[in-house]
Amino acid sequence: MPEIGRVVKVLRGKDEGSYAVIVQVLDDRFVLVADGDKRRFDQSKKKNVLHLLMQPVVSHEVADSMRETGRVTNAKLRYAIQKAVQGKGE
Template sequence: MEGVALGQIVHSRAGRDKDRYFIVVGIIDENYVLISDGDLRKIDNPKKKKIKHLVFHNRFAEDIAERLRNKKNISDADLRKSLQSMGLL
């Protein structure tokens, strides 16, 4: 689980969502994380994804990570806005 953090930008390398960018919104264990992009996968129903099927980037959605750590509400629009500001959506 080294190198995985809340708010981290990832993209899928396997499955139907291949080559789409997501934000890590939850960490389940050393093999799985929860990802969401506010479009295909809403924050209310994040995708449980194996870590080995993801490519992790050294980019973070700091505003989203801070809100996740403080247990504040996050909207789908917040996720989309963060990904759009990085040019990933």
């Protein structure tokens, strides 16, 4: 189930194969994702959840920041993705 702060792998589109973090859940089909690098928070991408592979990692730093301020820094997004990818051993 998509939730704010969950790390995802993009399966379709221009960003295919890259990792991102869900920054907003729009409805049961669409979410906004950002990676803090090529896809910054201010220009997050609307993605269909069917085109995303949900990873078992949820970044609590990102979720807490979104809950408290409604924003998250790009550095936090990059850190969350880096931590998730290193944890998988890739």
